[in-house]
Amino acid sequence: MPSNRTLLKTSLRPAWFTALAVAVALLTSSGVYASQDGHPAPAPAATDITHDHQHDHGHGDENTDAAGGFSTDRLLGWLGGLHPTVVHFPIALLIAGLLAEVIGSRAGRFCVVLAAISAVVAAGLGWLNGGLHWVDDDWVTTTHRWVGTGTAVWSIAVAWLCLASYREGGRGLRRWYLMSLGIGASLVAAAGFFGGALIYGIDHLAW
Numbered sequence: 001m002p003s004n005r006t007l008l009k010t011s012l013r014p015a016w017f018t019a020l021a022v023a024v025a026l027l028t029s030s031g032v033y034a035s036q037d038g039h040p041a042p043a044p045a046a047t048d049i050t051h052d053h054q055h056d057h058g059h060g061d062e063n064t065d066a067a068g069g070f071s072t073d074r075l076l077g078w079l080g081g082l083h084p085t086v087v088h089f090p091i092a093l094l095i096a097g098l099l100a101e102v103i104g105s106r107a108g109r110f111c112v113v114l115a116a117i118s119a120v121v122a123a124g125l126g127w128l129n130g131g132l133h134w135v136d137d138d139w140v141t142t143t144h145r146w147v148g149t150g151t152a153v154w155s156i157a158v159a160w161l162c163l164a165s166y167r168e169g170g171r172g173l174r175r176w177y178l179m180s181l182g183i184g185a186s187l188v189a190a191a192g193f194f195g196g197a198l199i200y201g202i203d204h205l206a207w
C-alpha cells in the first residue's frame with residue numbers, strides 16, 4: 001500500500017519543472033515593476049481608478065526611503081510585493097484540480113497538492129503585504145485577509161484528503177475529498193474576487 005509519503009513524492013515529481021517555471025515567471029514579472037536604476041518601483045497607483053483603499057504594509061518607511069542596502073524590513077516588504085504575482089497559482093491550480101477530478105484525470109492530485117503549497121505561500125505573502133493585524137480600516141481588506149487565510153488553511157486539509165483518498169482503502173474518503181475541493185475552489189474564487197476589489201473596486205465585475 002503506497003504511503004502518504006510515497007504518494008506525495010510521486011505527485012510532486014513534476015513539481016521540480018513547475019518550480020523552475022515559477023522561478024522564471026517571478027524573475028520576469030518582477031522586472032515589470034523595476035525602475036531603470038534597478039530598484040523596485042511602486043506598482044501603478046491603483047487608487048486613481050478604484051475605491052480609496054490604502055494600506056499600511058506595517059514595515060516602516062525604510063522600505064521605500066533607503067536606496068539599496070539590506071534590512072529585514074526591506075526584505076519583508078519586498079517579499080510582500082510578490083503577493084499579487086503568486087496569487088495566480090492557488091487560484092488556477094485549485095480550480096484546475098477540481099476540473100481534473102471531475103473529468104477523472106490523474107492531474108487532479110498534482111494540481112491540488114501544488115495548490116495547497118502555493119495557497120500557503122500566497123497567504124503568507126499577503127500578510128506581509130497587508131500588515132500584521134486582525135482587522136483593517138476597510139471591510140474589503142478585512143474580508144480578503146480572512147477569506148484568503150481560510151483558503152490556505154482549507155486547502156491544506158483538501159490536499160491531505162486528496163492524498164488519503166488515493167491510498168489503498170481510502171475510497172471512502174473520496175466523496176469528502178471532492179466536496180472539500182469544491183468548497184476550496186469557491187473559497188479561492190472569493191479570495192480572488194476580494195483581492196481584485198482591493199485594486200479595482202468592489203464593483204469590478206459588475207456587468
Ligand code: HEM
Pocket residue numbers: 043055083084087090091119120122123124125126127128129130131144145146147148149151152188191192193194195196198199
Ligand atoms: C490564497 C489566498 C489569497 C488569494 C487567492 C489572494 C488574491 C489576491 C488577488 C487576486 C489580489 C489582487 C492582485 C492584483 O490584481 O494586483 C490580492 C491583493 C492583495 N491581497 Fe490577497 N490573496 C490571498 C490572501 C491574502 C491574505 C491572507 C492577505 C492578508 C492581508 C492578503 C492581502 C492582500 C493585499 C494587501 C492586496 C493588495 C496588494 C497591493 O495593493 O499590491 N491576501 N490578493
